[in-house]
Amino acid sequence: MTTSNDRAFNEGMSNEENPPESGPDASRPSPMNTLEQIAHLVRNCTDCPLSGGRNNAVPGEGNPQAEVMFIGEAPGFHEDRQGRPFVGPAGKLLDGLLGSIGTNREDVFIANMVKCRPPDNRDPAPAEMAACTKYLDRQIELVNPKLIVTLGRFAFGRYFPGEGITKARGQLREKDGRKIFPVLHPAAVLRREELRPTMIEDFKAISEILEGKIEDAGMEPGVTAPAAPQPAQFSFMDAPGQAAVSTAPAETSSVNVEDAPQPEQLTLF
8 A cells, every 4th residue: 555655755756867857957058978969069059159140050070989089270161051070172181181191081080169150261269269168178078089180270279379380280299188289270281382291291190190100299200381482382192283372371360261262272182
């Protein structure tokens, strides 16, 4: 026979196992236990004004157990349209660079500092980057990559603020227990064709790092980025390339050139 005390006890146990939607529990932050949950939160995020002008947020994508995680700056025009990272001209170059070391984007994880496109591809503001930090931090925790490759100055500045990417690129570093390998943003190579050999050398070093051939933080496996345009151009196969599009410094905004027309400069071989 069930007594009133038994019923009260059973109801209490039921409430503990299935807490009501209203009350204090309802105000708890949504979980970020999986990359899918993070992607859902990013697509519905309104934590900064960038959400008001986007077509699609760009959470990031790739292998959830990737050894290498690439971090870029922010989505551009094509990324905003498709909701995927690095699908414009710079993304095509990135695909070719990955292929040159025997891998592809399905093997790595690609994300950005900022998950929504800044208006007119301007530099992301500090408050905008801060709003996305929680998502990127958790993505890094879940993927737990062996190596983080920062693409361009903004992503590098996340770990080493105040340092210039031109001097720092190609040097394996360590920060908070993680290996960080800074390289130029692919969009910078689209603007300055003479930087292409530097980018190729740095990507070769990524393979060497994963194979354990480069282990000491601070080692510089690549060549030094050229300080000025060079008359000779190179492709992945050392064939003559196109003339440099611009002689702007390599540390200018990388996102601003993501959508710029780059005729005949996406041929890698």
